[in-house]
Amino acid sequence: MTAEIVVVGSANLDLLVEVDQIPAVGETVMGGDLRRIPGGKGANQAVAAARLGRDVAIVGRLGADEGGEILRTALDADGIDTSRLLTTDDVPNGVALISVGSDGDNAIVVSPGANARVTPADVEAAAAALHGAAATLLQLEIPLDAVTAAAHAAHGTVILNPAPAPAEPLPADLLALVDVLVPNQTELATLAGFDGPINAETAASLAPSLPSQAVVVTLGAEGALVVEDGTATHVPAPTITPIDTTAAGDSFCGALADALVRGESLVDATRWAVRVGAATTQRPGAQPSLPTPTEVEQLLA
Numbered sequence: 001m002t003a004e005i006v007v008v009g010s011a012n013l014d015l016l017v018e019v020d021q022i023p024a025v026g027e028t029v030m031g032g033d034l035r036r037i038p039g040g041k042g043a044n045q046a047v048a049a050a051r052l053g054r055d056v057a058i059v060g061r062l063g064a065d066e067g068g069e070i071l072r073t074a075l076d077a078d079g080i081d082t083s084r085l086l087t088t089d090d091v092p093n094g095v096a097l098i099s100v101g102s103d104g105d106n107a108i109v110v111s112p113g114a115n116a117r118v119t120p121a122d123v124e125a126a127a128a129a130l131h132g133a134a135a136t137l138l139q140l141e142i143p144l145d146a147v148t149a150a151a152h153a154a155h156g157t158v159i160l161n162p163a164p165a166p167a168e169p170l171p172a173d174l175l176a177l178v179d180v181l182v183p184n185q186t187e188l189a190t191l192a193g194f195d196g197p198i199n200a201e202t203a204a205s206l207a208p209s210l211p212s213q214a215v216v217v218t219l220g221a222e223g224a225l226v227v228e229d230g231t232a233t234h235v236p237a238p239t240i241t242p243i244d245t246t247a248a249g250d251s252f253c254g255a256l257a258d259a260l261v262r263g264e265s266l267v268d269a270t271r272w273a274v275r276v277g278a279a280t281t282q283r284p285g286a287q288p289s290l291p292t293p294t295e296v297e298q299l300l301a
């Protein structure tokens with residue numbers, strides 16, 4: 001069966017420790033018990049869309065180790081097509097070291113491992129799936145040439161979440177292949193070559209300078225800003241107290257793809273994505289926190 005959504009991206013084993021305060025440079029702090037949780041931006045976005053009811057396939061690479069096995073088992077359990085998720089010998093699986101503070105914020109270091117071995121040839125081998133999918137979801141935890149190959153091969157809506165924030169602006173020809181770019185404020189600043197803090201007003205003025213068709217800027221507790229056809233629409237977020245913001249951006253992207261594939265407008269899809277992202281902050285960890293539609297309503301009630 002052809003997947004409705006294809007994710008080309010990363011899969012990490014998250015090593016998560018809760019701390020009172022995220023340590024400053026040079027500081028050592030004591031935390032809670034270590035938890036090993038399936039994560040990675042690509043895998044999280046795939047699971048987010050699958051839990052919302054979509055048929056999803058993932059293209060990427062796992063390590064030939066326990067981390068890789070944990071990730072494959074988790075993705076299979078969510079009904080995701082993992083037949084194009086290759087296992088790479090002699091390379092560890094991607095790992096993310098995550099500290100979560102008592103305010104729900106986090107600090108993450110990613111060791112990409114097998115994710116760094118994803119190639120344009122891997123993507124080309126998945127061309128039929130990319131050709132048939134209504135949406136393709138991309139992030140930046142795999143090499144840029146593989147991301148670019150996926151954007152070229154995709155025939156449906158191309159959604160790029162430029163995370164983690166790139167060190168420098170992305171090539172204009174890649175951004176021009178993107179239908180919906182989903183940066184946060186930091187990522188937008190980098191992509192637009194802007195030096196300074198970005199509020200919603202600045203975001204609205206910077207987004208049209210990018211060559212993507214539409215830009216949805218995530219604003220954390222402020223919701224999101226949809227910039228499309230010269231119009232900026234602010235979508236507010238529900239008022240909540242976050243427990244753990246890990247994967248909230250990923251569930252936002254998965255939900256956006258879900259709603260666009262169901263035929264919703266970009267603004268309505270963003271309204272849904274803001275709710276799903278907010279609900280994700282109500283439970284700890286990456287993939288365990290990703291909600292079903294029923295859970296979204298329960299978690300925000």
Ligand code: RIB
Binds near residue numbers: 044095096110248250
């Ligand atoms: O966006 C959250 C994800 O970022 C985590 O699951 C971690 O693996 C890192 O990739």
